Amino acid sequence: MDHKHDHHDHDLDPDTMYTQATWDARYAESERIWSGQPNQRLVEEVADLAPGRALDVGCGEGADAVWLAGRGWRVTALDVSEVALSRVRAHAVEAGVADRVGTLHHDLVGGGPAPGRYDLVSVHFFQPLPSQFGELYGGLADLVDAGGSLLVVGHHPDDVATGARRPHGPQLMFTPEQVVEILDPGQWEVVTESAPTREMAGDEGPVTVRDTVVRAVRR
Numbered sequence: 001m002d003h004k005h006d007h008h009d010h011d012l013d014p015d016t017m018y019t020q021a022t023w024d025a026r027y028a029e030s031e032r033i034w035s036g037q038p039n040q041r042l043v044e045e046v047a048d049l050a051p052g053r054a055l056d057v058g059c060g061e062g063a064d065a066v067w068l069a070g071r072g073w074r075v076t077a078l079d080v081s082e083v084a085l086s087r088v089r090a091h092a093v094e095a096g097v098a099d100r101v102g103t104l105h106h107d108l109v110g111g112g113p114a115p116g117r118y119d120l121v122s123v124h125f126f127q128p129l130p131s132q133f134g135e136l137y138g139g140l141a142d143l144v145d146a147g148g149s150l151l152v153v154g155h156h157p158d159d160v161a162t163g164a165r166r167p168h169g170p171q172l173m174f175t176p177e178q179v180v181e182i183l184d185p186g187q188w189e190v191v192t193e194s195a196p197t198r199e200m201a202g203d204e205g206p207v208t209v210r211d212t213v214v215r216a217v218r219r
């Protein structure tokens with residue numbers, strides 16, 4: 001889902017950029033931050049999968065979780081922000097899928113790996129510090145059951161050069177190769193490793209952004 005509002009510079013302080021206080025304050029700034037539409041790459045990658053148990057990591061206001069639930073998935077929507085999670089619950093009720101959407105308040109940076117086992121772990125635009133990248137994404141990969149998918153979508157480093165993602169710290173952008181590197185080839189089949197572009201609304205008109213997209217299936 002595209003941004004309605006840009007990040008502020010203070011969000012880039014590594015000591016505060018992943019805390020509940022920062023994200024609760026950010027969500028509280030407006031009634032809705034994200035577009036309310038499911039992420040394009042989620043739809044592309046998951047539409048043909050048989051539904052099961054899904055974990056939506058850093059779920060924000062829940063558009064992806066609601067979309068998944070509408071397709072029959074039982075979704076755990078995880079975020080550090082209680083403000084965001086209360087919006088997820090409200091949107092799930094509005095969409096008539098509250099029985100298939102649960103929320104999990106969890107701090108992925110300060111609180112270690114999330115609990116549970118899933119048929120799909122879906123992460124969109126969670127950009128960890130490089131020092132935490134392997135541990136964090138490795139921990140999320142561990143939550144995928146045999147035959148299940150890990151889907152990681154992030155901001156690609158190309159966006160630094162185009163200026164399309166000015167508010168994001170360049171050190172936080174990552175490539176598909178960086179995600180694939182943390183997956184043991186003996187345990188994972190990489191089915192998507194790509195960096196497609198898409199158009200989105202920018203402050204001064206449409207901008208082209210590049211996504212990092214990796215989907216891997218646990219053997």
Ligand SMILES: C[S@@+](CC[C@H](N)C(=O)[O-])C[C@H]1O[C@@H](n2cnc3c(N)ncnc32)[C@H](O)[C@@H]1O
Binds near residue numbers: 034
């Ligand atoms: C860039 S937003 C992405 C939201 C949504 N996935 C999307 O695609 O629009 C990042 C999300 O990660 C959450 N987040 C930030 N730090 C976190 C942490 N330490 N643990 C869990 N979630 C966190 C934020 O609250 C926010 O909802």
